[in-house]
Amino acid sequence: xxxxxxxxxxxxxxxxxxxxxxxxxxxxxxxxxxxxxxxxxxxxxxxxxxxxxxxxxxxxxxxxxxxxxxxxxxxxxxxxxxxxxxxxxxxxxxxxxxxxxxxxxxxxxxxxxxxxxxxxxxxxxxxxxxxxxxxxxxxxxxxxxxxxxxxxxxxxxxxxxxxxxxxxxxxxxxxxxxxxxxxxxxxxxxxxxxxx
Amino acid sequence: xxxxxxxxxxxxxxxxxxxxxxxxxxxxxxxxxxxxxxxxxxxxxxxxxxxxxxxxxxxxxxxxxxxxxxxxxxxxxxxxxxxxxxxxxxxxxxxxxxxxxxxxxxxxxxxxxxxxxxxxxxxxxxxxxxxxxxxxxxxxxxxxxxxxxxxxxxxxxxxxxxxxxxxxxxxxxxxxxxxxxxxxxxxxxxxxxxxxxxxxxxxxxxxxxxxxxxxxxxxxxxxxxxxxxxxxxxxxxxxxxxxxxxxxxxxxxxxxxxxxxxxxxxxxxxxxxxxxxxxxxxxxxxxxxxxxxxxxxxxxxxxxxxxxxxxxxxxxxxxxxxxxxxxxxxxxxxxxxxxxxxxxxxxxxxxxxxxxxxxxxxxxxxxxxxxxxxxxxxxxxxxxxxxxxxxxxxxxxxxxxxxxxxxxxxxxxxxxxxxxxxxxxxxxxxxxxxxxxxxxxxxxxxxxxxxxxxxx
Numbered sequence: 001x002x003x004x005x006x007x008x009x010x011x012x013x014x015x016x017x018x019x020x021x022x023x024x025x026x027x028x029x030x031x032x033x034x035x036x037x038x039x040x041x042x043x044x045x046x047x048x049x050x051x052x053x054x055x056x057x058x059x060x061x062x063x064x065x066x067x068x069x070x071x072x073x074x075x076x077x078x079x080x081x082x083x084x085x086x087x088x089x090x091x092x093x094x095x096x097x098x099x100x101x102x103x104x105x106x107x108x109x110x111x112x113x114x115x116x117x118x119x120x121x122x123x124x125x126x127x128x129x130x131x132x133x134x135x136x137x138x139x140x141x142x143x144x145x146x147x148x149x150x151x152x153x154x155x156x157x158x159x160x161x162x163x164x165x166x167x168x169x170x171x172x173x174x175x176x177x178x179x180x181x182x183x184x185x186x187x188x189x190x191x192x193x194x195x196x
Numbered sequence: 197x198x199x200x201x202x203x204x205x206x207x208x209x210x211x212x213x214x215x216x217x218x219x220x221x222x223x224x225x226x227x228x229x230x231x232x233x234x235x236x237x238x239x240x241x242x243x244x245x246x247x248x249x250x251x252x253x254x255x256x257x258x259x260x261x262x263x264x265x266x267x268x269x270x271x272x273x274x275x276x277x278x279x280x281x282x283x284x285x286x287x288x289x290x291x292x293x294x295x296x297x298x299x300x301x302x303x304x305x306x307x308x309x310x311x312x313x314x315x316x317x318x319x320x321x322x323x324x325x326x327x328x329x330x331x332x333x334x335x336x337x338x339x340x341x342x343x344x345x346x347x348x349x350x351x352x353x354x355x356x357x358x359x360x361x362x363x364x365x366x367x368x369x370x371x372x373x374x375x376x377x378x379x380x381x382x383x384x385x386x387x388x389x390x391x392x393x394x395x396x397x398x399x400x401x402x403x404x405x406x407x408x409x410x411x412x413x414x415x416x417x418x419x420x421x422x423x424x425x426x427x428x429x430x431x432x433x434x435x436x437x438x439x440x441x442x443x444x445x446x447x448x449x450x451x452x453x454x455x456x457x458x459x460x461x462x463x464x465x466x467x468x469x470x471x472x473x474x475x476x477x478x479x480x481x482x483x484x485x486x487x488x489x490x491x492x493x494x495x496x497x498x499x500x501x502x503x504x505x506x507x508x509x510x511x512x513x514x515x516x517x518x519x520x521x522x523x524x525x526x527x528x529x530x531x532x533x534x535x536x537x538x539x540x541x542x543x544x545x546x547x548x549x550x551x552x553x554x555x556x557x558x559x560x561x562x563x564x565x566x567x568x569x570x571x572x573x574x575x576x577x578x579x580x581x582x583x584x585x586x587x588x589x590x591x592x593x594x595x596x597x598x599x600x601x602x603x604x605x606x607x608x609x610x611x612x613x614x615x616x617x618x619x620x621x622x623x624x625x626x627x628x629x630x631x632x633x634x635x636x637x638x639x640x641x642x643x644x645x646x647x648x649x650x651x652x
Contacts, residue, residue, distance in 0.1 A: 005280035008436065008484045012261045015492030019258040022441060023251040025448065027244055042461055093475070094426045098392055113451075114461035127473055128425035131418045131465075149447035149462075158443065159408050162274070162471030166450070168462050171418040175333035175349065177356045178224055179376035184332055185387060186418025186465070 025150060032147040034112050036194060039145050043115030046169035047182055048190045056080070056139070059193055063137055066191060067102050074133060075104035076125055094128035103133035103187075109144040110192070111152050116168035117192065118152060121161035130167060136187035138167070142196050203546035205629075208518035212633055221353060222516040228349070229510040231459025232560065239455075249448050250564040253501035256439055257491060263406040263439045264482070270409025274471045276478040284314035287483045291316060291398070291431060294479055295325055298429055300396050304387075306413070306420035307331040308400025309347050309504055310433050310483060312526035313539075316398075327398075328390045330419035332383050339366050345520025347527055348457045348506035353519050387419070397423030401434035402503070403449055404480075407442040410470035411480070414453060414463040421467050429477045432469070436482050437500040449503060452562040456505040490538045495573045499534045501563040508557035508567055514550050523547060530557035534570040537578065545583035548574035606643070613639040 032038075040050050051062055060082045074097065075084045081104055089096055097103075105124055107117035117138050121127060130136050146152050156164075171186030182188055212218055236242045256263060268278050281287035287310075295303065305311065305327050317327045317338075329338045333350035337343065339362045344350030351359070360374035369382045399420045403412040411432055413420045424430045440449065454460040472478035491497050509515045509529030520528035525536040525544060530551060536544035548571045557567040578584055579592075598608050615622050616639040624631050 004282040004286060004484075007282055008280055008482075008488055009261060009264065011484070011488035012264065012436070012491060015488055016260050017254075017258045017491075017494070017497065020251070020255050022255045023248045025248065025444060028241055028248060028448070030241055046461070046464070093428070094473075095392060098388075111462075116462050116466070128421065131421040131425065149451050150444070153444045153447045156443075159410060159468070159470050162469075162473065164468040164470075165421070166462065166466040167464065169464050172416050172464055173332045173380055174416075174458070175331070175336065175351055176359055176376040176379055177354075178227070178349075178352075179356075181376050181380040183384060184380060184417035184419070185330065185384060185391070185422050 028148075029150045029154075030148070032113060034145050034147040034151070036142055036145065038112040038147075039110055039115060042113065043110075043169070043192060046115045047172060048115060048169045048192050050192050050194060052194045052196055054196050056195060059139065062193065063102075063104065063191075067135060067137070070101040070135070072099050073102045073104065074100045074129065076106065076123060076129075077104070080104045080139065090125055092126075094126060094132065097126060097129060097132045100129070100133040102135045102137065103129050104137045104139070105130060106139045107144070109146055109152060109155060110140045111147075111149060111166070112145055113148045114168055116149075116152075116166040118156060118164065118166055120164040124163075127163050130165070131171075131186040133187055135189045135191075136167075136170070137191040137193060139193045139195060142194050202524070204518065204522050204524070204550040205546065207522035207524060208514075208550070209632065211519040211522055212517070217355075218517055218519075220355075221519060224352065225510045225516045228458060229507070229560070232456055232507055232510065233459075235455040235459045235461065239451075245448060245452055246562055246564050249452055249503075249562055250501065252440060252445050252448060253563050254498075255441065256437075257497060257500060259441075260436065260439065260491065263441060264436060266406040267404055267409055267439055268482075270407070271480055272409075274409045274478075276409070276472065276480050279479060279481045281481055281483045281485070283485050284483075287314045287433065287481055287485065288316050288319040290481055291433070292320060292323055292325070294429065294431055295320070295396060298396055300325065300394075302326045302328065302390075302394070303396040303398065304328050304330050304390050304394040304419075304423040304427075305398040306400065306415065306423055307334055307350075308398065308433055309527060310400060310435050311398065312344065313485065314433075314483070315526075316433075328387070328394070330387050330390065330417075330423055331415070332380065332417060332419075335383060335387065336362065339363075343521070343526065345528060346506060346509055347504050347529075353521070388422075391422040391426050394423065394427055396429045396431065397427035398431045398433060399424055401432050401438050401480075402453070403440050403446060404434055404438045405441075405443050405446065406439050408470060410443075410468050412446060412450075413467050413469065414450070414465065415467075416458075416460075416464045418465050421465060424467075424469065425473065427476070429479065430469070430472065431479045431481065433481045433483065435487055436484055437487050437502075453503055453505055456507040456560065456562040486538050490535075493538070495577075496534060496538065496570055498565050499531065499538075499567075499570060501565050502531050502535075503563060505562055507560040507562065511556045511560050513552060513554065513556070518550065523550070530567045530571065531565070534565075534567060534574060537574050541578065541581060541583055545578050548572075548578060549584075606645070609643050613641075613643075
């Protein structure tokens, strides 16, 4: 194995072209809007549903109204739902979440150009949570919306945890004759609750 | 499907037997191309993005040795185990050994063109291990015992009725039901049980960051995440050209990838895997399989910039009308046609000729690979290497003779116009490959030269 490594590295070293400079990313960091309206337009186009609150205390009732028939609700903050599951869902290899109907989590930031939300292991606690739950609700502070992916990475910086993900809408597929179907393997719906 | 002995033209002829279906295939892909255009045109900085991405990848090619070392060091610090595979055979053997250590007989895999290139599924099947492809399109072609026909849209060649029949047989959906909603729901249930049971998950890699040792995997379905987060062992397989220097460069590539591929602003999930989850093993298999050789070919090394978006396929007039399987290679279309001859010049000698050289592929490529120019250059390499058919070489030699002698050219033109007028059957017959699927237009009454002399 180490033999292959040496062989590959020797061939790469011999065959690689002369080194060139990395381009400057500054020209790409444009004055694109970071507004809620810009974010909403794209996020809804990606299949997300947007709700707005001015006080987090409104969230439990709003989610109850929006997702009335959820049996198992998993939330990383019990204040976000009145009937949050109380079993020890943090322990296990992820399979303990296979009955989850609704997961409620917080995002670090949102991206206006593509409606994506940035979540890491810190917010999710169990990596598989936003994928395995049948439905997903994400709380996003309006002040954390950035214009583009460049701004997003600038704000995120280096990795703080072992896993991070941009999520833009519910899981989807168009593999059958290009017909869009929501709910391929991950969450069937995504509700973004904007905290103003 | 045994396509090894048939070339692109023969396979395309079979695909063209059903004309309405070819038209449907053509229009579906053109629709995807138009969605890409809409996205590209909505960003004023689109061309700057493409240029930046191309320059970043250029920097990667020139510093690949250092970036590979940096990536390996950081990945190991993150707790991953890094393996190196010189070729497809070694890649397959490494994966098999990992699976045998775990004692698994069945496991899930999300989309990876690299494992297609290495024919991993067949290899594992020969060793008694069943791979369940979890991307819906890939699962469909797997059930149909076919390879994917497109790198982003694996079953773009299949009608929903055929998928309904497949699912009826394999997943027990109602006979005759071809509703995409119902079929997707059935696949969701079927594959959920696979995800829950699988102890090992294989994923591909879209981008690997040297600076952080992390890997980014992009899907719309969430299948890579369902597999990797539930498994005890995550095996990520990647070609050595997937590296990018720093995390901030992901911003450039994630902006380009989905817009170019399907006309979405970003894929639903862009997952950044850095460390294994607690108690999990993370294995990264770095594969060369001809890439370091391609790196040394000055005319062709830019092909290694490819981010596998498939835009060149969607726009290609030949791909749209010949279908992905006609390329008899894991990667079809224009990009496949410049990558494949590097793997095996003899086996893929036909592919660089499956092009009109119109240049549309180069125009849509998000990392500005000069695809059509490389197709043209490969033709020269292949002819010089004696890999083209004798009849074609002879025909070209005759053309060279005719075109380099004005008198002979004039005489030949006159003869051709006369023959086509007096005895069109001499040209319009089954021995003339140009007559297939085409009616030749009526010959002009006079040559351009004669016309020009009269009209100037």
